[in-house]
Amino acid sequence: MHRHRLRHLRHLLRLSRRTAALALPAAAAALLGACGNDAPPAWQGYVEGEFVSVASPFAGRLDRLAVQRGQQVAGGAPLFALEADDESAARQQAAAQVRAAESQAADLQTGKRPPEVDATRAQLAQAQAGALRSAAQYRRDQAQFAIGGVSQAQLEESRATAAADAARVRELQRDVEVARLPGRSAQRAAQEAQVAAARAALAQAEWKLSRKTVSATQAGLVYDTPFRRGDWVPAGSPVVRLLPPGNVKVRFYVPETVVGAFRTGEPVRVRCDGCAAPVDATVSYISSQAEFTPPVIYSNETRAKLVFLVEARPAAADAPKLHPGQPVEVARP
Template identity: 60%
Template sequence: MLGAWIVALGLAAGGCTRERPVSWQGYAEGEFVYLASSQSGTLAQLSVHRGQELAAGATVFALESTYETAALAQAVQQLSAARAQLADISSGKRPPEVNVTKAQLAQAVANARKAAQQLARDEAQYRAGGIAKAQLDDSRALADASAAQVRELTNQVAVARLPARAQQIGAQKAQVEAAQASVEEAQWKLDQKRVVAAQAGIVYDTLYRIGEWVQAGNPVVQMLPPQNVKVRFFVPEPVVGGLVAGRKVMVHCDGCAADVPATITYVSREAEYTPPVIYSNETRAKLVFMVEARPAVADAAKLHPGQPVEVRLR
């Protein structure tokens, strides 16, 4: 009977001294995203408020863009003019202009035919002794001049149908490309006046009010995407050797309905002194190693930056 009692007391003592799972102190942290424009301007539209959940692609804010809109319109008109000039020099003269030269050519052909006939008559008269040598020379000169004019106008008609020289066309093509680049630049500057969320997240703060001047690069909205939530905790030197990226942990926080699973993503290679904000009666070592773990995106909303947590291995 006494032996059974001793056994029972031993079992009870063993049950009371069962060790709790080892846990480490830490805190939740957020890697905030600061939304800004590369251009300066007056804040004309603020489409979000603190605490709002944003979807990817949602408009966040817009700056006044009168100047950029006018600059884009001007660049588009300059591009249109450059393209029209390129088309003009690539197609030769207009048909009415070519028709004028053709009419001049037809008149020259008629004059040349008449001069040739007159030359033939004068040559016959000269052989018969009816005209002087000087008159024959005049007829021959007139026939030669008329024939030369026909050749000139024939070449002018051919040239009128030709486009501009290759060098001129190349230069104008370069002008078109430069105008196209100006349009793209103006469009980019206009687009920069309207900022959208590149990814989903929660708005943590708005830093300007409508009507205020915003310098280029100054953040207007501070937001936190769920994938940017992480947990930092600190472990003693004897433990750090067994922790590697990819290992699963459980995160406990006050008020959480259940522990949050997370995955270790980073283990520091350098020791540091225990942070003053970390209090643990179970930690005896002065030096600890920082470890980072990230929860799944679906669980990120359960943790809040700055919130104290306890982390244990799964």
């Protein structure tokens, strides 16, 4: 009986030692796993670009393409030019109409030309001389009528001639005065309206001509050029697609347990394959609606999980380091 108890105690001691030997590696592995989980969680996402499509509102043949894909351009840099023969001719016609309308308005302001005024004055002098002769003849006929030398009819004729010549003198005097005056106010106002209309037509022609040569409104990357030189470009069709640095953003998805901790303006850190270093970004948008994991970051582990979309934008200097469609991993710094 005593021996049986001793064998049982020895057996229990061996089991305890074996259990301890097996437990030590498991505890060490658990400890190492706990140390490895100290890294901050990361979420999958991708880079997206908001492209700017640069086009002309008018159709035409592509005469010049000043940029190529992958090129960085500054704001105001020329991008492309369409043929503009029709617009150039329309601009020249409008400019000629402006000059004609302005000349007519200036002519109304100055009255008749000096040679025209001199001609009217010569006619006045001639009429005055005729009036003097007819007046003298009328006086002579009056004296002759008093002594019976002329008839009543001749006297009436002399009086009518004298009156007509005097009226002609007054008419030409008024013509000389009017010739020195500018055009009537209503006439001048009408001509000024013609000048304004001609200038508006010129401005429109110049605007149409300017839209055939297009420049970059802001700096950015030339992402695509769908047309080639000599192609016919329909009105409004993008000839150059630009990606400004401020239009690059990162879209990533976080679970419901995490989304409440995010705030707009919060910094995050973006990592990607091939990036020399992480890229800092700032949260700009947090969705208020949950959605299933999108196909772009689909996996068997997350296919049935509801997530929230979060967007972050890098600084303009760091935006060229990221490329649209590129998969990334986002974490808090």
